[in-house]
Amino acid sequence: MNATVPFIVTFLLAIVNATLMDNVVLIRFYGICSFVGVSNKVKPAFSMGVAVAFVTIFASLVCWPLYNFVLVPAGIPFMDTVVYILVIASLVQLVGLVIKKYSPALYKAFGIYLPLITTNCAVLGVAQGNTDSGLSFGLSMAQAIGTSAGFLIIIFLMACIRSRLDAMNVPKAFKGIPIALIVAGIMSIALIGLGGIGS
Amino acid sequence: MGYLYILYGFLILVAIGIILGVVLVFASKKFKVEEDPRIDAVEKMLPGANCGACGFPGCRGLAEGLVSGEVKKCSTCKVGKKDKHFDLIIEYMKAHPDKDGKTNVPTL
Numbered sequence: 001m002n003a004t005v006p007f008i009v010t011f012l013l014a015i016v017n018a019t020l021m022d023n024v025v026l027i028r029f030y031g032i033c034s035f036v037g038v039s040n041k042v043k044p045a046f047s048m049g050v051a052v053a054f055v056t057i058f059a060s061l062v063c064w065p066l067y068n069f070v071l072v073p074a075g076i077p078f079m080d081t082v083v084y085i086l087v088i089a090s091l092v093q094l095v096g097l098v099i100k101k102y103s104p105a106l107y108k109a110f111g112i113y114l115p116l117i118t119t120n121c122a123v124l125g126v127a128q129g130n131t132d133s134g135l136s137f138g139l140s141m142a143q144a145i146g147t148s149a150g151f152l153i154i155i156f157l158m159a160c161i162r163s164r165l166d167a168m169n170v171p172k173a174f175k176g177i178p179i180a181l182i183v184a185g186i187m188s189i190a191l192i193g194l195g196g197i198g199s
Numbered sequence: 200m201g202y203l204y205i206l207y208g209f210l211i212l213v214a215i216g217i218i219l220g221v222v223l224v225f226a227s228k229k230f231k232v233e234e235d236p237r238i239d240a241v242e243k244m245l246p247g248a249n250c251g252a253c254g255f256p257g258c259r260g261l262a263e264g265l266v267s268g269e270v271k272k273c274s275t276c277k278v279g280k281k282d283k284h285f286d287l288i289i290e291y292m293k294a295h296p297d298k299d300g301k302t303n304v305p306t307l
Contacts, residue, residue: 066215070211071211074204074207074208074211075204075207076204076207076208076211079208079211079212082212083211083212083215086212086215086216086219087215087219090219090220090222090223093223093226094222094223094226097226097227097230098230100230100232101230101231101232104232111256112256115256
């Protein structure tokens with residue numbers, strides 16, 4: 001990125017890049033667990049996307065200052081993963097409490113996948129990647145927003161495709177998860193076509 | 200000098216842990232959900248191994264299933280013993296009907 005480009009352009013480009021060209025699920029293969037696990041119905045899939053987006057953005061919002069203003073001055077940047085996991089786990093607890101309060105049905109639909117956002121590598125991957133590659137605060141937020149948008153779009157599309165697949169005459173051996181993985185592979189190939197535009 | 204980093208790491212982690220813990224305590228007060236008190240009671244009577252062998256995420260999930268009548272058999276819990284856990288749960292569920300006066304008594 002050259003220095004004469006205004007920051008807002010860089011910011012928007014970074015978001016688009018993280019959303020499509022460098023998509024978190026289909027290009028970097030993070031967060032496959034909830035991607036396959038919760039994508040069989042459209043509404044829970046969309047909510048899962050929103051929950052992951054919330055956790056990702058807030059985790060980056062908290063982790064970047066924590067790393068640069070606490071861990072680095074104290075001389076212990078190697079503790080980053082532990083601290084990030086601590087922050088992410090608390091955020092997931094918080095999201096869990098809110099969802100349980102306002103939508104018990106959704107809480108049921110998520111089941112075990114809600115606490116599993118804690119170990120969703122998309123969330124940790126973004127927080128870790130931001131500080132590891134020494135991005136500025138603005139760019140790491142762009143990265144977080146782009147990644148969550150990418151996850152949200154892809155899990156939503158996947159759920160739409162899978163809900164149509166239910167009505168199709170799929171060979172018995174491919175019913176359920178196997179055909180979902182094949183669909184994910186085809187989607188991934190489609191996105192690879194965009195690769196390289198970002199750089 | 201190197202040893203000091205261990206101390207710093209420890210102190211910072213403790214501090215972050217305490218701050219996040221306090222935030223979560225307040226959040227759980229604010230977003231408290233009124234639940235059937237029987238779920239807590241049944242959860243206490245289960246072995247508490249949280250092994251997941253019943254197919255629920257943890258003992259609390261099974262307790263919810265037992266109270267709502269979704270789970271009919273206590274032996275869904277693989278580690279529980281008849282005299283130590285299941286008999287107690289059956290007794291309790293007999294003695295505590297739900298709001299409409301219905302009882303969901305699980306069998307063994």
